[in-house]
Amino acid sequence: MARTTGPLQDFFEQYAESFTYISTRAATAEFHRLCRAMSWNRDDPDQGEAYEGFRDALVMEFNENFGTDTTDLTSWQTLCAAVRIDPIPNTLAEARRVSTLALLLSLHRLNSLGTTKAMLGIHVNLVDLTDGVDPSEIQLFGTEKELSEYTISSHKIFPRENVHSGSLLRDLLRHIFNPSSAPTRAQRGRRGGRYRRSRK
Numbered sequence: 001m002a003r004t005t006g007p008l009q010d011f012f013e014q015y016a017e018s019f020t021y022i023s024t025r026a027a028t029a030e031f032h033r034l035c036r037a038m039s040w041n042r043d044d045p046d047q048g049e050a051y052e053g054f055r056d057a058l059v060m061e062f063n064e065n066f067g068t069d070t071t072d073l074t075s076w077q078t079l080c081a082a083v084r085i086d087p088i089p090n091t092l093a094e095a096r097r098v099s100t101l102a103l104l105l106s107l108h109r110l111n112s113l114g115t116t117k118a119m120l121g122i123h124v125n126l127v128d129l130t131d132g133v134d135p136s137e138i139q140l141f142g143t144e145k146e147l148s149e150y151t152i153s154s155h156k157i158f159p160r161e162n163v164h165s166g167s168l169l170r171d172l173l174r175h176i177f178n179p180s181s182a183p184t185r186a187q188r189g190r191r192g193g194r195y196r197r198s199r200k
Contacts, residue, residue, distance in 0.1 A: 004155065011053055021115035026158050027058065027131050055159040059169065060132045062158075068166025070096075075168050083124055083140060123147040157200035 012021035012030065019037045020032060031054050040047035066082075067075035076095035080088050089095040123141040131137075141147040150155060159165075160173060 006064055008059040011057035014053075017131055026127070026156070027054075027061075028127055030156075043144070054160060058130055059129065059159055059162040059164040062126070062169055063164065063166055065130060066168060068168055070167040070171045072168070081171075082129060082138060093136050125151050125154075127156035130158075 007199070008027050012019065012034065015021075015034060015038065034050070035047055036152050038050075039047070040050070058078075066078050069075060069090065073095055076092065077088050077090075080095060082184075089097075091178040104180060123144055123146070124138060125147060128138050139150070141150065158173070
């Protein structure tokens with residue numbers, strides 16, 4: 001689905017004279033294409049400045065899509081819908097428990113770089129989650145290890161720390177470079193719960 005407004009659109013429009021942004025493509029792929037179009041290399045100060053602007057835009061896009069407040073029920077319900085949880089919980093406690101299993105397994109190290117916490121054993125790349133206007137476009141993974149391999153190979157690494165991050169986003173960031181390959185308690189027990197991931 002094409003994106004017509006929002007922080008990512010605004011970011012890429014800064015370079016409209018030299019670059020045509022295709023909003024149906026992954027934002028990270030479009031940024032790399034922008035770098036090629038502008039003939040930037042990694043040591044180029046302009047590339048560094050643009051990269052920081054792109055990271056800001058990603059965070060602000062997430063905020064616009066899902067909100068910033070970890071105590072906001074609507075934000076958690078929107079996240080549940082994005083990863084196809086059915087039924088959508090109607091209380092903050094349930095929505096947060098289902099989305100992150102109350103964060104009770106949050107033992108991740110400080111170099112967390114880009115993915116959401118387990119949602120009933122579901123793992124999803126935060127860049128994909130931010131990009132995926134249509135929930136059916138979002139790729140879900142069964143284990144943190146699978147997600148880690150995908151995130152690193154695709155270079156879809158969400159900013160670990162950013163001045164624009166709200167409490168909701170900070171809650172969701174998790175460890176990626178040294179993930180646990182063992183199933184979590186949440187993953188082992190997810191079949192017995194009331195909530196399921198929709199197959200639609």
